[in-house]
Amino acid sequence: MTAEAFRTIGADRPSRWLITCDHASNRVPDWINGGDLGIAPADMARHIAYDVGAAGLARRLAERLGAPAILSDFSRLVIDPNRGEDDPTLLMRIYDGTVIPANRHAGPAERQRRLDRLYHPYHAAYEALASARPDRAICAIHSFTRQLRGRPRRPWAVGVLYSHRDERLGKALVRECRDLGWITGDNEPYSGHLDGDSIDRHALAQGRPNVLIEVRNDLIADAAGQELWATRLAGLLEGFLDRCGL
DSSP: OBOSSEEEEOTTOOOSEEEEETTOOOOOOTTTGGGOOSSOHHHHTSTTTSOTTHHHHHHHHHHHHTOOEEEEOSOTTTOOTTSOTTOTTSSOSEETTEEOHHHHTOOHHHHHHHIIIIIHHHHHHHHHHHTTSTTOEEEEEEEEOSOOTTSOOOOOSEEEEOBTTBOTTHHHHHHHHHHTTOOEEESOSSOSOOTTSHHHHHTGGGTOOEEEEEEEGGGSSSHHHHHHHHHHHHHHHTTHHHHTTO
């Protein structure tokens, strides 16, 4: 299914897993400043606008697992679906050194318009897929940049993120990734808990097993890398819930 805010794939697939991709697209709807946030195309192609490679990885992983998937279809710079509605970073005005001109003067009315047309429809569709079966488990796919401006290079190939409120899958997946020799971050490069984010909203609040996987974006920037990592991750996630006693 395709809508302005999201794309869903394989809603009737049989897997317990739901594969999600909150930052799948760098699209700016034409009703926002004519479809242009006022930053250079090179910046719109960077990690600040979306998770590079994550959409292709999520699609391929869902196909290999026989799982449904939901992908956002708007840039995180328009409004970030992986933030709570009261999060100050929901609508970013500057990110990794880049000022977002179309957001500088976006007030409460504009914020609400973006919530109503993009954020809320995305989360309604996400919850519909999550609740389609009572034993649903969620795997969120993201990517991270190797180096933020002025920061050290990040050493990890993969990061496994999870909340302290539900460690059932995260710690086990870190172990299995490291057993395969992957340089794996344990709640790195970010903390796995953020009040109001997608996992908090659709997994922690309902007790659904969950894990968030971050792959370094240079490893999945093209179709070959996405195929490789989809195959690798599917090999881990197939049977993983059973191995964790879930």
